[in-house]
Each structure stands twice: as C-alpha cells, then as structure tokens.
Amino acid sequence: MSHNDAIAIGEKNIILVGFMGTGKSVTGRALSRRLQRDFVDMDTLIEQREGRSIPRIFSDSGEPHFRHLERALVRELAARKNLVIAPGGGIVLNADNIRDFSETGYVFCLRASPEMILKRVEKDANRPLLQTEDKLGRIRELLAKRQALYDAIPLQIETDGKTADDVAIEILAQLNPGG
Ligand code: S3P
Secondary structure: OOOHHHHHHOOEEEEEEOOOOOOOHHHHHHHHHOOEEEEEEEEHHHHHHHHHHHHHHHHHHHHHHHHHHHHHHHHHHHHOOOOOEEEEEHHOOHHHHHHHHHHHEEEEEEEHHHHHHHHHHHOOOOHHHOOOHHHHHHHHHHHHHHHHHOOOOOOEEEOOOHHHHHOOOHHHHHHOOOO
C-alpha cells in the first residue's frame, strides 16, 4: 500500500459486507495490514464480550438477541474512525446498520458463487444458520432471500478465484483510482 492510499481514504472506516464465506474476515485482515489500521471482526468481538460462541448465543438466547448485540456494536463502531470492519453476513437484514456504517465509512459488498461459499464454509461448525445436511440448498435459499439487500450496496467486489490479498488490492484501487 502506498502513502497515497492512506491519504485518499482519510480516516473513514472501511466495512466489508457480504454473505458467509465471501472472505470478509481474511480480506479485512489483509486490508488492515496494508493500511496499518486496526481490524475488527464483529463476530469475534461479540464472542469475546459475551464469553460464548456465536452458535451458543443463537441456541441459548435466540437469533433476535444476536441481532440486537450486532446492532449495538454497529452503532459503537460507526462512531469510531480508521477501522477495517468485517460484520457477520446478516448485517444487511437491518437497514439501519448499513445506513450508520455508510455515514462514516466506505461500505463494500463482497460476492461469491454458492459453490465457492460452500467450499469456504464446509468444514466450519461455527455457523448456526448452516447446520443442516443440504448446505448448498440452504446457502442458495438464504442468498435468494438476501440478494436484493446485498445488491443495493453500490461498491461490489467479486471474490471467486481471488486471494484475500487480490481482493484487498482491488478495494484499495476502487478507493484511490489514480493512486
Ligand atoms: C450470519 C453470518 C455469520 C454470523 C452468524 C449469522 C448470517 O457471520 O454472524 O452466524 O446471518 O449470515 P459470517 O458471515 O462471518 O459467517
């Protein structure tokens, strides 16, 4: 990353939205390294603060409670600067979240095909919404429900066949086209 990138981006947060398995966390880490910024993985921070895993929060307290914790954290992070943030895939379900993040940051939507998503999440038991036999079917179903919400984000990045570093470089190029 060049000094010019940091100047062009200023202090605004960079938020990586997208469905599960689109590479938000790995890309966020790569981008934060390049920009020498702090990286916040929202699910990890929620788990640390709650002292329990995401599946546990879902099973013990229910999805609405998790969405409430998520919403509170969005408000907190949107009030800060200089962060790279990876929210969970369901962040788009509440329009207030995208509105708050957009007011103080650049919101990107990472995209991937259902097959690529399956490949990335297959062996991970930490996703309560995908604990089913037919994971690909579930991915397609959830994606169909949410597609319009992801599509509504103006800055879109395709991730199929790309490394986290490739995607980070593409994001920087979009933020600083002349740099
Ligand atoms: C969710 C995505 C997960 C996590 C929770 C719900 C969703 O995050 O927040 O399991 O509703 O799409 P990742 O997108 O990081 O897997």
